[in-house]
Amino acid sequence: MKKQKNYLSLLLIVGNFLLVSCGGNGNQNGNKTSAILSVLNGQAQNTEVTPEMLKQSNAATTRDIQTAFQNENDGSFTFNDNISFLSNDGVKITGNLFIPKSGTGPYPAIIFVNSWALNEYEYIVPAAKLAKKGYVVFSYNTRGFGTSGGLINVAGPKDMEDLSKGIDFLLANAPVNPSNIGIAGISYGAGISLLGLSKEPRIKTAVAMSGWGSLPDSLYGNQSPRLVWGLLLVTAGYITGRMDPIIAENFQKLLDTRDVSTVLSWAKERSPNNFVAELNASGKPVYISNNSQDNLFQPNQILPYFEQLTVPKKLDLNNGIHATAEIGGILGINNYVWTNAYDWFDYWLKGIQNGIMTKPKVTFQKRFSSDRVSYSAWPNPSKIEKTYHLRPMGFFSPGKITTTANTSNGNDTILSGGTSATTGVPLLSEILDGAVSVPVKTNVNLIDRTNAMVYLSDSLSSPLKLRGRTFYKGRINSSDYAPHVMVYLYEVDFWGTGKLISHGTATLFNVKGKDVDLNVDLQAVAHDFPAGSRIGLAIDNIDPMYAVPKPVSLYTTTFKHSTSNASTLKFESE
Numbered sequence: 235m236k237k238q239k240n241y242l243s244l245l246l247i248v249g250n251f252l253l254v255s256c257g258g259n260g261n262q263n264g265n266k267t268s269a270i271l272s273v274l275n276g277q278a279q280n281t282e283v284t285p286e287m288l289k290q291s292n293a294a295t296t297r298d299i300q301t302a303f304q305n306e307n308d309g310s311f312t313f314n315d316n317i318s319f320l321s322n323d324g325v326k327i328t329g330n331l332f333i334p335k336s337g338t339g340p341y342p343a344i345i346f347v348n349s350w351a352l353n354e355y356e357y358i359v360p361a362a363k364l365a366k367k368g369y370v371v372f373s374y375n376t377r378g379f380g381t382s383g384g385l386i387n388v389a390g391p392k393d394m395e396d397l398s399k400g401i402d403f404l405l406a407n408a409p410v411n412p413s414n415i416g417i418a419g420i421s422y423g424a425g426i427s428l429l430g431l432s433k434e435p436r437i438k439t440a441v442a443m444s445g446w447g448s449l450p451d452s453l454y455g456n457q458s459p460r461l462v463w464g465l466l467l468v469t470a471g472y473i474t475g476r477m478d479p480i481i482a483e484n485f486q487k488l489l490d491t492r493d494v495s496t497v498l499s500w501a502k503e504r505s506p507n508n509f510v511a512e513l514n515a516s517g518k519p520v521y522i523s524n525n526s527q528d529n530l531f532q533p534n535q536i537l538p539y540f541e542q543l544t545v546p547k548k549l550d551l552n553n554g555i556h557a558t559a560e561i562g563g564i565l566g567i568n569n570y571v572w573t574n575a576y577d578w579f580d581y582w583l584k585g586i587q588n589g590i591m592t593k594p595k596v597t598f599q600k601r602f603s604s605d606r607v608s609y610s611a612w613p614n615p616s617k618i619e620k621t622y623h624l625r626p627m628g629f630f631s632p633g634k635i636t637t638t639a640n641t642s643n644g645n646d647t648i649l650s651g652g653t654s655a656t657t658g659v660p661l662l663s664e665i666l667d668g669a670v671s672v673p674v675k676t677n678v679n680l681i682d683r684t685n686a687m688v689y690l691s692d693s694l695s696s697p698l699k700l701r702g703r704t705f706y707k708g709r710i711n712s713s714d715y716a717p718h719v720m721v722y723l724y725e726v727d728f729w730g731t732g733k734l735i736s737h738g739t740a741t742l743f744n745v746k747g748k749d750v751d752l753n754v755d756l757q758a759v760a761h762d763f764p765a766g767s768r769i770g771l772a773i774d775n776i777d778p779m780y781a782v783p784k785p786v787s788l789y790t791t792t793f794k795h796s797t798s799n800a801s802t803l804k805f806e807s808e
Contacts, residue, residue: 302358302359302565302566303358303359303362305566306359306362306363306366306566307362308366309335310334310335310336310365310366311332311333311334311335311362311365311366312332312333312335313330313331313332313362314330314331314332314333315330317329317330317331317372317374317403319399319400319402319403320399321377321384321392321395321396321399322395322399323384323392323395325377325382325383325384325392325396326382326383327374327375327377327382327383327396327399327400328354328374328375328380328381328382329354329372329373329374329375329400330354330355330358330361330372330373330374331370331371331372331404331407331408332361332362332364332365332369332370332371332372333365333370333408333409334365334366334368334369334370336368337368338409339370339409339410339411340409340410340411340412341368341369341370341408341409341410341411342368342369342370342410342411342414342415342416342579342583342584343369343370343371343372343404343408343410343411343414343415343416344361344364344369344370344371344372344415344416344417344418344579344583345371345372345373345374345397345400345401345404345415345416345417345418345430345437346360346361346371346372346373346374346417346418346419346423347373347374347376347397347417347418347419347422347423347424347426347427347430348373348374348375348376348379348380348419348422348423349419349420349421349422349423349557350379350421350422350467350470350471351379351470351471351473351474351475352379352474353375353379353380353381354373354374354375354380354381355373356373356420356423356564357371357373357418357564358373359564359565359566360563360564360566360572361373363566363576364576364579367576367580368584369579369583370404370408370409370410372400372404372408374396374400376393376396376422376423376426377392377393377396378471378475378476378477378478379474379475379476384476385476385477385478386471386475386476386477386478386481387478388478388481388504389422389425389426389429389449389504390503390504391503393426393429394429394430394433394434397417397426397430397434398434401415401434401436401437405436412436413438414438414583414584415436415437415438415583416437416438416439416440416441416579416582416583417430417431417437417439417440417441418440418441418442418443418575418579419442419443419445420443420444420445420557420560420561420564421443421444421445421530421531421556421557423445424442424443424444424445424446425442425445425446425449425504425506427440427441427442427445428440428442428445428447428506428520429504429506429509431513431518431520432506432509432510432512432513432516433509433512435516437518438518438519438582438583439518439519439520439521439578439579439582439583440518440520440521441520441521441523441575441578441579442520442521442522442523443522443523443524443557443559443560443571443575444523444524444525444528444531444556444557444559444560445506445522445524445531445536446505446506446531446535446536447505447506447507447535447536447537447538447539447540448505448506448507448535448538448539449501449502449504449505450498450501450502450505451532451534451535452501452530452531452532452535453485453488453497453501454488454494454497454498454501455532455534455535455739456738456739456740456741456754456755457740457741457742457743458718458739458740458741458780458781459485459488459489459780459781460529460530460779460780460781461489461778461779461780461781462529462778462779463529463530463556463779464485464488464489464781465485467530468481468482468485480500484497484500484501488781489781491716491743491783491784506539507538507539507542510539510542510543513543513545514542514543514544514545516545517545517546518545519545519546519547519578519582520543520545520546520547520548521547521548521549521574521575521578522536522540522547522548522549522550523549523550523551523552523559523560523571523574523575524536524549524550524551524552525551525552525553525554525555525556525557525558525559526551526552526553526554526598526599526601526757526758526759526760527553527554527555528554528555528556528557529555529556529657529779530556531556532757533551533757533758533759534703534755534757534758536549537612537702537703537758540612541612541613546591547595548574548578548590548593548595548596549595549596549597549612550570550571550574550596550597550599551596551597551598551599551758551760552570552571552599553599553600553601553602553603559571560572563575574590574593577589577590578590594608594609594610595609595610595611595612596608596609596610596611596612596614597609598701598702598758598759598760599760600760600761600762601735601759601760601761602673602733602761606760607701607760607808613702613806614701614702614806614808616808617701617702617806617807617808618806618807618808619804619805619806619807620698620804620805620807621637621802621803621804621805622635622636622637622691622769622802622803622804622805623635623636623637623638623639623640623800623801623802623803624640624689624708624771624795624800624801624802624803625640625642625689625795626642626644626645626646626793626795627646627683627687627688627689632678632679632683632688632689632690633646633687633688633689633690633795634689634690634691635689635690635691635769635770635771635803636691636692639797639800640795640796640797640800640801641797642795642797643795643796643797644795645792645793645794645795646687646792646793646795647790647791647792647793648683648684648685648686648687648773648774648775648790648791648793649684649685649788649789649790650685650714650717650775650776650787650788650789650790650791651684651685651774651775651776651788652685652774652775652776652777653681653682653685653686653772653774654676654677654680654681654682655676655681655686655720655722655772655773655774656674656676656722656777656778657674657722657734657737657777657778657779658674658734673733673734674733674734675731675732675733675734676724676731676732676734677729677730677731677732678690678724678726678730678731678732678770678772679730680730681772681774685774685775686772686773686774687771687772687773687774687793688770688771688772689770689771689772689803690726690768690769690770690771691768691769691770692768693728693765693766693767693768694763694764694765694766694767694768694769695765696765697762697763697764697765698762698763698769698805698807699761699762699763699807699808700735700736700759700760700761700762700763700805700806700807701760701806701807701808702758702759702760702806703755703756703757703758703806704723704736704738704755704756704803704804704805704806705753705754705755705756705802705803705804705805706721706738706752706753706754706755706756706771706773706802706803707751707752707753707800707801707802707803707804708751708752708773708793708794708801709749709750709751709752709793709794709795709796709799709801710749710750710752710791710792710793710794711747711748711749711750711791711792711794712742712745712746712747712789712790712791712792713746713747713789713790713791714746714787714789714791715743715744715745715746716741716742716743716744716745716783716784717741717742717745717775717789717791718739718740718741718775718776718780718782718783719739719740719741719752719754719773719774719775719791720737720738720739720773720774720775720776720777720780721737721738721739721740721754721756721771721772721773722734722737722770722771722772722773723735723736723737723756723769723770723771724769724770724771724772725761725763725764725767725768725769725770726767726768726769726770727767727768728766732770732772735759735761735763736756736757736758736759736761737756737757737777738754738755738756738757739754739777739780740752740753740754741782741783743783749794758806769803771803773793775791
């Protein structure tokens with residue numbers, strides 16, 4: 235397990251490298267990311283990872299995980315670490331297999347799919363727990379990772395063929411009940427699990443943790459590339475696996491806004507929401523866990539997918555960044571998500587009446603709290619939409635956020651550039667916020683209004699319960715053909731200090747000199763603005779987390795406020 239921790243540390247180091255490479259404000263992504271990706275492509279062509287090196291690496295990993303594994307290894311199951319089979323194109327896929335010793339079978343089976351940059355050993359501890367409960371458990375290296383051959387296929391057709399061949403192998407070589415096969419994974423493994431559930435008829439149910447519903451939205455939501463996480467994934471892929479060059483090429487195309495439609499078609503083929511009809515027709519159940527501060531697979535891309543499903547389903551939205559709410563389970567630590575995951579499989583694959591289906595269908599963990607709000611469905615059938623109106627800024631004062639309609643006509647113009655309104659230091663701020671509830675803070679009164687729109691409400695007379703998404707709507711006119719905007723929502727105290735609650739981003743194209751509507755959906759969260767606090771909103775043009783369409787240039791964006799075309803902030807509430 236030490237190797238797993240080393241990988242996580244490696245990703246953080248890589249992330250810091252990327253931040254330096256991309257510049258403090260993330261405003262030079264065009265040239266510098268091209269240079270980074272060129273280097274990576276060069277490394278991919280000139281560096282050979284031999285099978286012997288990979289065997290040695292896996293042997294070392296096996297030794298390291300024994301210390302975490304030994305507490306579960308009570309002799310009640312067999313563990314075969316020498317599993318392999320050939321896929322349709324002749325590529326060798328490797329994995330490991332757990333089989334219970336008690337009883338004669340056939341047993342229900344669970345397939346684990348590795349996360350990006352990890353391998354077949356990721357789930358060895360939960361696999362042992364499940365084997366002790368009477369499951370056959372099969373984990374495999376997706377192509378391009380670990381000791382499996384081939385190039386990383388990013389949940390594409392070849393990955394689906396590998397999964398089907400893996401099931402063939404499992405049924406032929408283990409005492410498995412063919413009617414009771416489940417699949418699970420975190421991140422990359424979650425995406426493949428959802429696609430496998432939709433496409434592979436022999437899979438009965440899935441548990442998907444920190445996965446994606448829409449890969450186009452994850453990579454390019456609101457026409458804004460996810461700069462830091464995209465570069466991190468590309469870099470980690472080259473370091474820990476064997477990348478298909480098209481992956482870096484496609485990401486570079488998004489950064490360059492070049493041939494975007496082709497890239498999005500490639501991503502759509504790898505998106506579970508593209509196969510909702512097939513899953514709904516099958517009626518197969520699914521449990522989904524995602525995280526509110528996940529800036530890789532953001533909650534706003536998984537919620538629409540979940541809404542479309544008519545199958546038995548459950549969703550937990552947790553505090554934390556990508557995979558943090560789920561990672562404890564791979565270390566053998568039972569937590570909220572993994573307890574539900576084990577119960578989900580016990581109910582659907584073994585018929586155990588453990589109460590999982592009487593639990594709320596949807597839960598949201600509140601920001602900065604362990605408390606959860608729960609719903610019988612999503613969207614919440616008793617949802618209330620609360621609308622606030624935005625008024626123009628004054629000479630020395632921010633714009634007003636009010637419950638009454640705007641009665642003032644006025645234009646506010648800002649210059650492009652970064653401000654103290656930000657999502658924070660990429661990765662570091664996310665970890666502090668999501669894992670230990672240290673929020674990103676800024677004094678809203680001190681945000682430079684030369685480069686940002688700033689709005690502030692009066693003190694709230696009663697709590698505002700945000701339960702889902704926030705929607706900003708405004709009217710703008712930009713001197714640039716492709717303005718990029720960042721929208722930040724704050725809970726503001728008496729002194730003006732704002733805690734970042736949510737944010738959203740958008741890029742518009744071909745709008746130079748035109749009056750156009752700007753609509754931005756901020757990431758879904760559950761948060762209580764207490765009575766006495768104030769709502770703060772800031773809008774600027776640059777954030778280190780996201781790419782801009784080109785190296786930053788000086789341009790203006792005018793925000794138009796009028797009585798006939800209202801600027802609003804709408805909350806999903808209760």
